[in-house]
Amino acid sequence: MRLHKLPRAMKLASYLESKHFRTAAGLLIKRTRIIGFFLYALATVGFFILPREDISRSSYFDENALMTGLATRQFDDAVTVNRVAMALRDLDQSEAISVIDKELSKIGLEVYQQNFSALLPIALVQQSTPTISGRNIYGILRAPRASTTEALILSAPFHTRDGTSNVYGIATMLSLANYFKTKNYWAKDLVFLFTSEGELGTEAWMDAYLGQQMPGIVASSLQGHSGSIQAVFNLELESPLFDYAEIVVGGTNGILPNLDMVNVVAHLCLVEGIQTTFHSPWSSRPTYQQSLMGMLLFGAHLAPGLPTGNHALFLRHRIDAVTIRGVGKTQQRRGTETQNVIPLGRAMEGIVRSFNNLLETLHHSLYFYLLPSSWRFVSIAFYTPPFGLFLLPLVLEALKQWLVARVPDILLPTQPSSTLGTPNKLPLPFSRLLALLLVSFGSGGFLCYLPALACTHLGHITLTWLVAGLLCICGVSVLVPLLLGFTVMDYEWRIMKCFKLLLLVIMLAAFAVLNFPLAVCLALCLSLPCTITQPSGLSSKHTHWLSQISLLLSSPPMWVLYFCALYTFSLSAPSADLNDVIVDSITMAMTGVAMAYNAWHLLGCWLYWAMCLCVWPLWMMAWSLSCHQLVCSPKEEGCGPSKEALQSEGLDEGDQKGLRHSKDLQVFEGSPSPTSHMAS
Numbered sequence: 001m002r003l004h005k006l007p008r009a010m011k012l013a014s015y016l017e018s019k020h021f022r023t024a025a026g027l028l029i030k031r032t033r034i035i036g037f038f039l040y041a042l043a044t045v046g047f048f049i050l051p052r053e054d055i056s057r058s059s060y061f062d063e064n065a066l067m068t069g070l071a072t073r074q075f076d077d078a079v080t081v082n083r084v085a086m087a088l089r090d091l092d093q094s095e096a097i098s099v100i101d102k103e104l105s106k107i108g109l110e111v112y113q114q115n116f117s118a119l120l121p122i123a124l125v126q127q128s129t130p131t132i133s134g135r136n137i138y139g140i141l142r143a144p145r146a147s148t149t150e151a152l153i154l155s156a157p158f159h160t161r162d163g164t165s166n167v168y169g170i171a172t173m174l175s176l177a178n179y180f181k182t183k184n185y186w187a188k189d190l191v192f193l194f195t196s197e198g199e200l201g202t203e204a205w206m207d208a209y210l211g212q213q214m215p216g217i218v219a220s221s222l223q224g225h226s227g228s229i230q231a232v233f234n235l236e237l238e239s240p241l242f243d244y245a246e247i248v249v250g251g252t253n254g255i256l257p258n259l260d261m262v263n264v265v266a267h268l269c270l271v272e273g274i275q276t277t278f279h280s281p282w283s284s285r286p287t288y289q290q291s292l293m294g295m296l297l298f299g300a301h302l303a304p305g306l307p308t309g310n311h312a313l314f315l316r317h318r319i320d321a322v323t324i325r326g327v328g329k330t331q332q333r334r335g336t337e338t339q340n341v342i343p344l345g346r347a348m349e350g351i352v353r354s355f356n357n358l359l360e361t362l363h364h365s366l367y368f369y370l371l372p373s374s375w376r377f378v379s380i381a382f383y384t385p386p387f388g389l390f391l392l393p394l395v396l397e398a399l400k401q402w403l404v405a406r407v408p409d410i411l412l413p414t415q416p417s418s419t420l421g422t423p424n425k426l427p428l429p430f431s432r433l434l435a436l437l438l439v440s441f442g443s444g445g446f447l448c449y450l451p452a453l454a455c456t457h458l459g460h461i462t463l464t465w466l467v468a469g470l471l472c473i474c475g476v477s478v479l480v481p482l483l484l485g486f487t488v489m490d491y492e493w494r495i496m497k498c499f500k501l502l503l504l505v506i507m508l509a510a511f512a513v514l515n516f517p518l519a520v521c522l523a524l525c526l527s528l529p530c531t532i533t534q535p536s537g538l539s540s541k542h543t544h545w546l547s548q549i550s551l552l553l554s555s556p557p558m559w560v561l562y563f564c565a566l567y568t569f570s571l572s573a574p575s576a577d578l579n580d581v582i583v584d585s586i587t588m589a590m591t592g593v594a595m596a597y598n599a600w601h602l603l604g605c606w607l608y609w610a611m612c613l614c615v616w617p618l619w620m621m622a623w624s625l626s627c628h629q630l631v632c633s634p635k636e637e638g639c640g641p642s643k644e645a646l647q648s649e650g651l652d653e654g655d656q657k658g659l660r661h662s663k664d665l666q667v668f669e670g671s672p673s674p675t676s677h678m679a680s
Helices: 008-016 019-030 032-048 078-088 093-107 167-180 199-210 259-271 288-302 341-356 380-406 430-458 463-484 490-514 516-532 541-553 556-571 578-602 607-626 643-648 653-669
Strands: 110-119 131-141 150-157 189-195 217-219 228-236 244-248 320-327 369-373 376-379
Touching: 019 032, 019 380, 032 380, 078 093, 078 167, 078 341, 093 110, 093 131, 093 167, 093 189, 110 199, 131 167, 131 199, 150 167, 150 199, 150 341, 167 189, 167 228, 167 341, 189 199, 199 217, 228 341, 244 259, 259 320, 259 341, 288 369, 288 516, 320 341, 376 380, 380 490, 380 516, 430 463, 430 490, 430 578, 430 607, 463 578, 463 607, 490 516, 490 607, 516 541, 516 607, 541 607, 556 578, 556 607, 578 607
Parallel strands: 150 189, 150 228, 228 320
Antiparallel strands: 110 131, 110 217, 131 189, 244 320, 369 376
């Protein structure tokens, strides 16, 4: 009888009983941990060689229409910069807006203002009404050579990211507006935007400009409009003297601008003698260690997905934007206060003129990359293969659990037979899978939406009440599976573990496309807990208790605390008190949770949502499985393979017990083995 004429079930049985399949499956089951360790090591080596010069690529321009650096840059208006900076110094916000209004009107721009207010759902400080009010002001320079269909935004907030006054950033923008007004080669409108209250002011102005509205922000409509926004450049200068310019590219939810924009800014700053960097100390020729540290810092700033500057909010709408931030202070040389500001102003002139040449939006270059230094990048084609190697052990572990659960006698020797059998079919535990999903994602839903429900009825809640409520939900979610003591058979928990691992792989692959550094962090935090999870009964009580304690110590709230403690410890002095470091870490973790929730509610950052509805449910699945009790016991002596036979196969204690329980289950339920059925 030919194989292709057999029924499908008999074909499957013949394949399961084939020598090649059993050899490959046995090798996988016996050597899964060794193969996984080898793949993890290979992936780690792959990540660490990414900053090498023979792996990373030198920066280049994909869009030839930019014509970067070809135009002569003539900005040299130090008088206006000094005059405006002196006028704005030591003024409050309303007085500063009046000065900016007069300057823009004197230049001849169309000047408009916008009022807004925002209600913080989580009050970061003890205040009765956590309502933030502010006012934005902007001026529009109409393009003399084209209709108002496209616009470039030049932005400067009233305060920098560190909370200091952005006097010289505003003065430089006003000086550039005065200089640009005298030129007639502009093909796009130039909008000079000055915002208050950090990202909230930018979000209010952008929503009003695009005709949208985020919940919690109430803003007046804009009286003056321009065309579609092509690019945004945000400038932050707390001092006229700086050591180097930091180019901040990370956007909301890990979105990056087109690489051509980053290269244009870095190249023109270099032409003007300004040193540039990305979240790391500057070096003229970085070594491998410096490039590796630069890539790690770049990923660390990108992973949370929170705004790192006013430009970050535009990236959520696929508008390319960057922030140029002066970092560090040097000793005054040659007796002038504007020695760094004027070259930066000329670089800004060249940047704006380059984007003024474009006839379409940037689309040639990359949107997915890592930046180890200012002049080299790692494309998505190089950093995804190591991440794939990192996920492969999870897939192999899931395949191993499926094989052991569905083919219990996979390691038993088979005798050649002229008859073909049908595979053993154990029922899939759909009810247990559904219960596991409901418990895990139900607790995540409470974590995600219970604060929103409280804010709806109370208006706002304090930081203490938020953290206390979240900890109570987490504590109840952890105690319920532990107290109920669910029972499970061996093949059931293996199928549930296989389902959990595949769900983890799908989630990490999705996050790798949206925010690659965040996917790497989640893989490091969740891979080990989800892999070593097993119910009680497969090992001794002390070993199982240790595994549960390690699982609790690797929970998402603990990882948040670990990262905050690492950051606090890196910034603290060597002689700092350990108790102060611990208190500061806990305070930072609490504040970080509140900031993530506020950013999700007001700015559209989905970090809090992802942690509650993706990361926490997967950890809860691992914890619930570890709280199950294995109840499959042999019903007759000698059924299933012996312990000595399984030890000779090189299996550990858990797999030995699992295979014996799986074989015993067939005898207990009266299920025939695959070779006992005769083909019709």
